[in-house]
Amino acid sequence: MGEVAPARHRSSATPLALVYAALVLYASLFPFTGWRWPPGQGLDALLRLAWWPWVVPFDTWSNLLGYLPLGALLLIAARRSGLATLPALLLAVVLPALLSYGTEVAQNFLPGRHPSLKDWALNSAGAACGALLGMALHWLRVIDGWHALRERWFVRHSAGALALLALWPLGLLFPAPVPLGLGQVGARLREALTDLLHDVPWADAAYQLLAAAPEPSQRLWPLAEAGVTTLGLLGPVLLAYTVVAPGWRRVVLALGATGLAVLAMTLSTLLNFGPQHAGAWMTPAALPALGAATGLAVLLAPLGRRLVAGLALMVLTGLVMLVAEAPADPYFALSLQAWEQGRFVRFHGLAQWIGWLWPYAAMLWLLTRLGAHPDTGR
Structure with a gap:
């Protein structure tokens, strides 16, 4: 042209x-699952x-x-x-x-x-x-x-962080056992490894160890639930801070992230349990935790980007450790069943994998950031 x-x-x-x-x-x-060559079909027929x-x-x-x-x-x-x-x-x-x-x-x-x-x-x-x-x-x-x-x-080389931040609210749409509790992939990963190592002679010890791992059986303490929600909001906010210079823009992003978290969790609960239960996620532990995370984010706004990146790694590590201990309560199990058996089956992988892997992808990006780009204090 x-x-x-x-x-x-x-x-x-x-x-x-x-x-x-x-x-x-x-x-x-x-x-x-169930991969097989269609009976009686040649390659030319499969391509049509x-x-x-x-x-x-x-x-x-x-x-x-x-x-x-x-x-x-x-x-x-x-x-x-x-x-x-x-x-x-x-x-x-x-x-x-x-x-x-x-x-x-x-x-x-x-x-x-x-x-x-x-x-x-x-x-x-x-x-x-x-x-x-x-x-x-x-x-x-x-x-x-x-x-x-x-x-x-935003500073230079911020594309990865911006992509992660754009995916974060989508991951919140997948039902979580605790509000903002992304990263609960451990149980599914253990199940997959257990099935993979079943009847493998040289891996019998690893199989027995995985099969004997205890399942979370008790509900998290209210303080631990509040910790999950606090870290679940503080993690993406600190990730955003790594690509924004210290100042008022960080405060705006922190407040925007809080509002986005409320909207995403409300929409997730609405999709899973119906409009009449859209606010059910707002437990006595969740709302104070959101306030605490927002307050901490405002207090941390003046810090340098490299220090913020280190804090973000610590926050996300604490998040996945706490979420790993969260049991799948009956309502959580019912919502998963609805997603995996209903019409959401066409789309559940989108939010599911983001919800499971987002904290780990963010930690990987933060590690590369710390290793490649020193804080210039722009």
Whole structure:
């Protein structure tokens, strides 16, 4: 089109697009069990997708809208990296279409899944709509406005932290045993390792050790519950502080994070238990904990970024240690069952894996930050 390609910038859209693509892949191939070659089918037959005649409105809209964010994120990431309009648009349409085709073909090998040319067409159309939406945001200079705001508020090399902060409220939508208690992946990981090592002769000792590990059987003390909620809010706030210079902007982010946490937890409870129970998460321990976390965040706002990064590592480590001791109460178990057996099965992997892995991903990013970028006190 004869235009000058934009200057290259490290955009948070790039890691977000990669994470979203991985989660789409997970949701498309869930539950990842029962893999087998379809009886009587050759490879050429598997590569040809059928156009199934039935119409399910929920599936139609989910297939269309599910790929829209991926197209938009890829377009924005491509444009911010320096690609011109036409190559960026082609990339944002072709890559999701290839991903969708690959997952549809892979569904041939999963019992109960039905590869569909209609699904591929809807996925591709959704990605194309997302790419056009991303292009419109560029033409309206919304992306440039965001970049200018980011330059004023955040330091260089902040793309990873911003991507993690954007994913944090999504992880809160997955039902947690304690408000803001992200990172409870230990029990599921132990179950997976136990199944993997079953009947493996050389790993019998490890299997016996894992199988004999005690399950949390008692409810957390109110003080421990408050600690989980406090650390669950303080962790992402301190993560944000590592990419923001000391000052009033940190206080604004801390207050915004508190409001976002309240909204996300209310929405999560509403989705799991119904509108009449939307505020059930506001226990006597949760509300004071939110206030304490916000107050601590304000007090820590003047600290340097390197010191804040170290504190954030300590906070997130304490969070996952406390959450590991939290039992799955009956309401938590019921909500998990609803997610894994109902319509949320198409999307539960998105929030589930973010909720499980977010603290560990944040700790990994903080470690790389401490090792690579000394605090300049900008």
